[in-house]
Amino acid sequence: MAYRKTPAEQDRLKAAREHLVEQATTVVAEVGWANASVTVVAAAAGMSAGSVYQHFPSKAALAIEVFRRASGRELEVLGEVLHGGDGDAVHRLAQGIAVFARRALERRGLAYALLAAPTEPAVGEQRLEFRRRYRELFAQVIREGVAAGLLPAQDPEITAAALTGAIGEVLVDPLAAHDDGAADALVAELTAMSLRCAGARVDARSVHPGGSR
Amino acid sequence: MAYRKTPAEQDRLKAAREHLVEQATTVVAEVGWANASVTVVAAAAGMSAGSVYQHFPSKAALAIEVFRRASGRELEVLGEVLHGGDGDAVHRLAQGIAVFARRALERRGLAYALLAAPTEPAVGEQRLEFRRRYRELFAQVIREGVAAGLLPAQDPEITAAALTGAIGEVLVDPLAAHDDGAADALVAELTAMSLRCAGARVDARSVHPGGSR
DNA sequence: TGAAGCTCTGAATAATGGTTCACTTCTTTC
């Protein structure tokens, strides 16, 4: 046997795969899923179409990886703020929504691709899956808030679903727009609305539209 | 000249077109946009694939017609309840949401296709367009409610967008599910949540989960 | 250095599904 993959070679492959995923993410953020063909994505990553299949068994698999990574990051950040943050449940809820919205508005192309852009069924399923997870995160905080007497009795799953949908819908237009006027006002209004939605007594003081992460 | 389209013949053509649109709607409701190929839809309407092009210049045009009609009906019903209904703005808002949700739950397949099922870009654009219109309907009632002192100061456009997204997201799972358990509870909870969202003081008495239209 | 075995390439292939079109069938009118 005259050839065996050396560790360095393995690293190189892994790095190439990484680079491919990153570039694919960029392409998707720029032109949307529909226009991100294998050839275009491969070219952006500086490789040929055929090489993509060295790293992924199909285009769908690559698309899923791109989606999961990007969405996973957001989910993680949201989870940290909602459950690892400080303050009571309502405060954390407000913070979480504000952080989420801000991050989205800072990466419009990507956020739009993840939230709304038309895509192949495989990615659509991921979207549903991740929405379910966002919902679960929200539901936990809401349950906590209800238990602490900060929020009125309600079905936390429904409010959580509503928040997930509401945030997405409120952001869609601003994300598609080209100017980013009034991002602060938007975030403040969205947060206030979300708190009402959950039944928190509106207390503008508990919201700090500042720090964007 | 030995042939001229007779009125009866024109009617027959119009009826055929009508039938095509209706059957296409049924097919879409049953199998989703993705599986509603021209051949399948044509077969359902009892005609050949080629004949579809007698009535529509392209598959996309037919899909758009199907979407606009079905969504248009819902928009109309919602508009009637929101603006033509009786009671104050808050009451009408609650009624509108309840009616919308109920109608969706009674036509799950169609509602799912209109609200969430993956589809070609042309229909996706229609979806955005119609969501904008739903939003506008909600925004008007909310403005009215604010003006009447029934709702707190807020950006009606944002709350309206939020309601649009929230209702859709809350319904997605139940629409996809096969049992229709607890539809009443769902509608009641959704309505209450929506009212909180708009900032109405929750008054369960103002909601009548009854009559489904 | 050279054999072995890998990665990379990109043109060829395959599959899907909308669209066309030569032909058949039906309607109208004289």
Added chain:
DNA sequence: GAAAGAAGTGAACCATTATTCAGAGCTTCA
């Protein structure tokens, strides 16, 4: 009933793209 012209048919056509694969070029190791 026959000519003129429209509607209907469905198999062939076409466009688009994901996927494959034979060959070129590297990397490893004796």
